[in-house]
Amino acid sequence: MSYPVLAQQYALFRDSMYEGVAELPLHGESALTELELQSLWFAGELGSEFTTTCGKRVAVRDFGVWNHAAGPDFTGCAVQTEGGVLKGEIELDPDVRDWERHGHATNPAYERVALHLYLEGPEARAFTRTAGHREVMQVRLSRDMLRDGARPQLLAEARLGRCATPLREMEPARVRSLLEAAAQYRLQRKSAKLQALVKLHGREQAVYQALSAAMGYRNNQRPFTILAQRLPVKKLLKLGALEREALLFGVSGFLESVRYEDTQPDTRAYLRELWSEWWKQREQYTNWLTEVQRPVWRIGGARPGNHPQRRLGALCAMLGKWKGVYAFLKDAKTWSREGFSEALLELEHDYWSGHYTLLANPATKPLALVGGTRVQEILANVCYPLLVPENGKLWADYLELPAMLDNQKVRRAALRLFGEHPEAGSYQKRLYHQQGLLQIYEDYCLEDDSGCAECPFPEKLRGWQFGAV
Template sequence: MMDIPEDFLHYVWQFRSFNYSGLATTMGEKIKVISTGLLNKDAGPDFSNAKIQIGSTIWAGQVEIHLKSSDWIKHHHQNDGSYDNVILHVVLEHDEDVVRNDGSILPVLVLKNRIPQTLLDKYYGLILNLNDFPCKIQVKDVDPLIVDSFLARVVIERFELKTTQVFERLAQLKGNWDETFYHFLARNFGFKVNGSPFELLAKAIPQHYFARHKDHPEQIEALVFGAAGFLNDGFKEEYPAKLKKEFEYLKQKYNIKPIEVSLWKFMRMRPQNFPTLRLAQFAALIVQSNHLFSKVMDVKDVSELRRLFENLPVNDYWKHHYHFKKEVEDVSVQIGKVSIDNILLNTVALFLFAYGKHTASQFYINRAIQLLEHLPAENNAVTERFVAAGIKMAHAFTSQGILQLKKQYCDQKKCLSCGIGIKILKNEK
């Protein structure tokens, strides 16, 4: 038998996937499993509230599982009072008797020769699979309801993980939701490649600076491009020269320290995604939108949410430039639909969920989920692999679940914690 992890034994015990014929302890007492108990993922014994008949006595308590019975000593359970109520020690191999604190020998059930070979073969097949993800071949045969149910669970897991980041930033910003939203929105504007410098930009210019210049779009543009480090050169063109002059004054007024311009990435990018054009769009959004966080919290319709990011008043200069000093014929200055949907998915939906958690409002949590269900599924290298394997990608709710599944379960070979993997293994006969 190849090496197996302890959590595989948890699976075998939890789902009773072992041969029940002639169950007995190592001391020869007959065993009847009335209830395996509840899996405990926190500290303490592995299963609680189990009910086991040993000989003529029915015991209620906890079950501990190890690869070897000597692991009880190795893990120092003999010194932990939370293990005093263990009624059965389930092991793969028995190599040492364990004595309770009251002097009695802890009953042991050995599973080594009771696990079906078909189950072992399936488990090894998943874990040792060199495909893009372990169940690439089998997933198409799993009931779609099982798949959808587990994806729904991991979407919430994904939201919960990201919400932790929101709460951390919210605490740093003294509970200011508008400013926190502004920071995350800025990072989202940079997408994967320029997310970090965009985030640094948001930290360099607090949102309330912009509020003082709402009636002067070019001053807002000067703040954005100046703090981003793009106004250090000399310019012959009127627009960038004017921005530079404006920023020289604003920089002194607000004591702004521009970020290093070298942080912005242009290499191997389509001009439409150049950070300079994204910064122009970001500045235009600031000019156009007052209290954007409040608006996204209030607007329920997806088409209305999209309109908040459409038809931005981007300066005409950018209709013929992707970069300062580089003139081109025609440039589409508006944010594309795919990019807008990305913002709705990664910032708006996240903040709806986070605000719902913070205020204990199921209303906003439901709105976050509904938003994902009304956005198209993401199309990337990960989702393409799952589609090829037979998963139907109906909307962003599904694709977000797939991304979480791949990162937190497939890549880490956690098939025994995955509802899809468990279903495949349960069909071992």
């Protein structure tokens, strides 16, 4: 079926599962750090329209710029209030009492704060006032405001589920129809997230931010997103290649963490080039180099080729060819899957095409900066979610995309739904198969806390007939 008919039918099917069932809070959710909270806010993941602690409606019309100097977190913002548009800064704290604890109440730099956001607070009301004794509007944020895709997810056990029996009894065409519908629904949700980002920051920045996150793989998507938010693409493109690269590696914290004497001779030459530019800029970014504000890179368990230093090198190479890469994503009319894929696969870098990290020995042979599997991930998570809503005919092209070579989440989902069934492999040959499996797994397996015993999915499956509930 054409886009978005199946997505709509899957949404109805999904909603019917838990009709009348109240959502319980998840146990064991990890606490959000201040930096993660700031990044989620700036991406619009917490929304843009709120009710203040005084009961007044406000809407953030311009999220401004993420401030790298001392002072409020976001500058140049615009907040729509009942009395008109208020221009100024936005401060975001994990706790409302941080305003007083950090001395903002007596600091003139916070005089123009228009909105104070916070996540936690005491039962007794805590007010936000400036050095000039002006009361600042407050909005209390909560995890419930997060879009579904931004919420931390738990992993269900990789064991055979009760749904395996009805799935085994379904005709292959019905199973494929279900997977296509779930994949279409998944793409539609990703599209909504991208379109919200486009609305907030413009199409080019939204594309750059999404591609940056994709470079981070699963473990480092948030740090790469933070870099893209703090150093927007328009700012970076105004710089020369070396200055741009030095800024990215400097703000990431990678230059600070590497001792010159621990590196190889060719790496020392590369570091000298970066530091020759970074030292000129470093002073104005020292606030982002503190322990609280520095991105947290997850390196343990990563394959050598996926080390975040190398992924950042790939991002620098992509920025060097940005005009050609972005040309395919300006709108659906300019799209070419072959052209876009080739543009990424051909990226090269004088240093990073031959090194895994800043501390590793040179590689024995040239290394691809962006491989075929990474291109597939980008097609699934960025390109088609951005373009299919603009041209529904691209859905047919999406259905032809081959499956990604290796994905632990897909393997877990397939084992849960199909077990060792002989047909299981035939439902993992296409990218849309994998995306559909992931969506079903997240919608039901990850939402069920009864050990599969009370999940409504197995019984509801019998009502699925080529997209009809």
